Amino acid sequence: MRQFILRRLLMMVPTLLGASAVIFFLFALTPGDFVDGNYMLTEARSRELKALYGLDQPVLQRYLTWLGQLLHGDLGFSLQYQIPVTQLLDQYLWHSFLLSLTVLLLYWGLSLAIGISSALRPYSWYDRLVTLAVFAAMSFPVFFLCLLLIKWFAVDLQWLPVGGMQSTGSEATGLARIGEIALHMVLPVLALVMLQSGSLTRYVRASMLEALRLDCVRTARAKGLKERTVILRHALRNALLPLITLLGLELPGLFSGAIITEKLFNWPGVGHIHVDSLAARDYPVLMGFTLFLAVLTIVGNLLADILYAAVDPRVRLR
Amino acid sequence: MSDYLIEARGLSKHFPIRDGLFGRSTGQVRAVDGVDLAIRPGTIFGLVGESGSGKTTVGRTLLGLQPKSAGEIRFRGRDLATLSKPELRALRPRLQLVFQDPYGSLNPRIPVGEAIGEALLEHGLSSRDELRERVLEVMAVCGLAPYHYGRYPHEFSGGQRQRVGIARALALQPDFIVADEPVSALDVSIQAQIINLFAELRERHGTTILFISHDLAVVEHLCDDIAVMYLGKIVETGPRDALFGQPRHPYTRALFSAVPVADPDARRERIVLQGEPPSPAAPPSGCRFHTRCPQASDRCRDEEPTMRPLDGTHRVACHFA
Numbered sequence: 001m002r003q004f005i006l007r008r009l010l011m012m013v014p015t016l017l018g019a020s021a022v023i024f025f026l027f028a029l030t031p032g033d034f035v036d037g038n039y040m041l042t043e044a045r046s047r048e049l050k051a052l053y054g055l056d057q058p059v060l061q062r063y064l065t066w067l068g069q070l071l072h073g074d075l076g077f078s079l080q081y082q083i084p085v086t087q088l089l090d091q092y093l094w095h096s097f098l099l100s101l102t103v104l105l106l107y108w109g110l111s112l113a114i115g116i117s118s119a120l121r122p123y124s125w126y127d128r129l130v131t132l133a134v135f136a137a138m139s140f141p142v143f144f145l146c147l148l149l150i151k152w153f154a155v156d157l158q159w160l161p162v163g164g165m166q167s168t169g170s171e172a173t174g175l176a177r178i179g180e181i182a183l184h185m186v187l188p189v190l191a192l193v194m195l196q197s198g199s200l201t202r203y204v205r206a207s208m209l210e211a212l213r214l215d216c217v218r219t220a221r222a223k224g225l226k227e228r229t230v231i232l233r234h235a236l237r238n239a240l241l242p243l244i245t246l247l248g249l250e251l252p253g254l255f256s257g258a259i260i261t262e263k264l265f266n267w268p269g270v271g272h273i274h275v276d277s278l279a280a281r282d283y284p285v286l287m288g289f290t291l292f293l294a295v296l297t298i299v300g301n302l303l304a305d306i307l308y309a310a311v312d313p314r315v316r317l318r
Numbered sequence: 319m320s321d322y323l324i325e326a327r328g329l330s331k332h333f334p335i336r337d338g339l340f341g342r343s344t345g346q347v348r349a350v351d352g353v354d355l356a357i358r359p360g361t362i363f364g365l366v367g368e369s370g371s372g373k374t375t376v377g378r379t380l381l382g383l384q385p386k387s388a389g390e391i392r393f394r395g396r397d398l399a400t401l402s403k404p405e406l407r408a409l410r411p412r413l414q415l416v417f418q419d420p421y422g423s424l425n426p427r428i429p430v431g432e433a434i435g436e437a438l439l440e441h442g443l444s445s446r447d448e449l450r451e452r453v454l455e456v457m458a459v460c461g462l463a464p465y466h467y468g469r470y471p472h473e474f475s476g477g478q479r480q481r482v483g484i485a486r487a488l489a490l491q492p493d494f495i496v497a498d499e500p501v502s503a504l505d506v507s508i509q510a511q512i513i514n515l516f517a518e519l520r521e522r523h524g525t526t527i528l529f530i531s532h533d534l535a536v537v538e539h540l541c542d543d544i545a546v547m548y549l550g551k552i553v554e555t556g557p558r559d560a561l562f563g564q565p566r567h568p569y570t571r572a573l574f575s576a577v578p579v580a581d582p583d584a585r586r587e588r589i590v591l592q593g594e595p596p597s598p599a600a601p602p603s604g605c606r607f608h609t610r611c612p613q614a615s616d617r618c619r620d621e622e623p624t625m626r627p628l629d630g631t632h633r634v635a636c637h638f639a
Binding site: 219238 | 381383407408409410411414415417419422423424425426427428429436437440441470472486490
């Protein structure tokens with residue numbers, strides 16, 4: 001087990017090197033850069049700035065410089081915000097994380113509950129109704145759903161704030177601050193949970209239906225176990241197996257921010273930064289952020305594998 | 319109280335065929351169609367027939383693991399349909415099933431010792447303290463070693479897994495076991511061990527067993543009474559000696575003529591049936607066997623034969639037998 005983890009961590013090195021190359025060249029070879037975007041600059045000033053940011057050097061050398069910085073834990077310097085990328089991400093990442101974690105917990109819980117309960121009565125009215133509702137929620141375009149929620153709950157009913165993370169000019173501290181943030185979170189969380197629980201519910205339902213048909217579940221019934229034990233201990237355990245892989249893939253999602261939702265609710269998260277950096281061609285931010293997500297993806301996969309081995313005795317990691 | 323431990327009358331199980339846009343039922347597979355069975359306590363009852371004849375379905379519906387479509391099942395004279403859910407659950411340990419596929423029937427995520435002991439705790443048949451001991455005991459009876467207790471199903475060979483499946487059923491000390499082709503997945507040397515195990519159970523504990531099999535040699539060796547199924551119906555039933563000595567139904571005769579005899583000089587008449595068994599979704603009119611029967615007449619096409627007694631409990635469903 002320890003050997004397996006060590007080997008997988010070592011394998012991360014070439015993978016990340018490859019990822020860094022793809023990420024860098026994708027952005028570096030795209031025509032235009034931060035300086036080109038500003039047409040107010042004179043030619044001389046523009047050349048001056050390019051030399052300052054090192055944009056006038058050959059691409060390969062720029063890659064090596066960037067890689068050298070990375071090895072020192074330096075993700076570069078944001079051209080637009082004029083602060084180190086790590087500092088920038090640190091400022092906004094946690095806002096996104098707070099939102100995503102809440103959404104993750106809620107929608108996994110909801111999907112499991114709905115998926116299992118509808119698998120227990122397949123093709124019943126309940127199941128059909130749930131399926132319909134789930135597809136309806138999934139099929140809404142993000143922006144439309146968000147705007148609808150804002151219109152209903154923030155504008156018409158005025159129950160909840162329109163956007164942001166805290167009220168403008170708020171100086172609340174302690175519990176009051178937590179309450180205020182929670183209130184601001186309701187709408188974006190609602191929108192994201194609605195959009196995401198659809199597919200997971202279907203996964204859980206299908207997985208559970210399959211598990212309920214297993215011979216060993218029939219055995220459990222034949223033993224005369226309580227229906228609860230049959231479902232939770234025998235069927236659910238087998239049904240959860242394929243879902244672990246999905247859970248592992250959620251890790252980068254926790255930090256990547258929800259671009260459209262954050263933008264619409266004016267949530268000061270990393271998704272917000274992402275869009276702004278793209279518009280301004282602030283490549284150091286984009287590259288640093290993308291690389292960060294690459295690391296999380298790899299780690300998430302590793303965690304899924306370890307978790308898989310922990311719950312399924314048939315899997316031996318080598 | 320009747321003379322029988324378990325009785326089924328008119329037992330039927332039809333599976334709907336769903337088709338079309340709205341999943342309407344467009345027909346039925348008559349897996350089991352009006353089966354009468356009566357098993358005396360302390361005996362082994364053999365149920366034979368070819369693949370798809372409905373043997374497994376009889377076993378599962380008999381134990382109530384699958385809802386039946388029609389008919390009546392009595393255990394110790396009590397109609398199982400009249401029992402409430404908790405009553406039925408309390409009765410579960412008395413009625414056990416050994417599955418044909420020993421791998422699929424064991425939960426891959428639970429060590430076998432735990433799987434065997436689980437139901438003992440559930441039904442209060444053992445205290446937590448003596449659980450391990452009880453499980454090891456029954457494992458030993460089935461030829462499993464104590465160090466197998468904490469192992470997972472995938473760590474066993476096929477024969478060992480089947481023994482785990484049997485140990486699981488035996489641990490509950492059931493009155494009635496349905497053994498659904500318990501040896502067909504095993505090689506011959508292990509088959510013998512398992513068969514002896516069943517015979518021993520009957521001798522020592524007086525366990526009643528419904529032994530489902532397509533291996534006639536095994537059935538002849540082990541069973542007291544036998545029923546032959548064809549396409550969801552029993553065509554002939556009776557004591558082993560009567561059935562093997564004087565098979566009356568043409569299907570039974572054809573079936574038994576296929577049993578190999580360990581004597582190279584023996585001259586035997588081999589009856590070879592033509593064609594495949596018809597689909598249970600559209601069974602033939604009249605006698606279900608008439609499409610393949612060497613003696614079929616017009617009467618067989620039109621009129622369905624009923625079970626009639628020959629001598630003693632030997633009964634057959636054929637116009638000419």
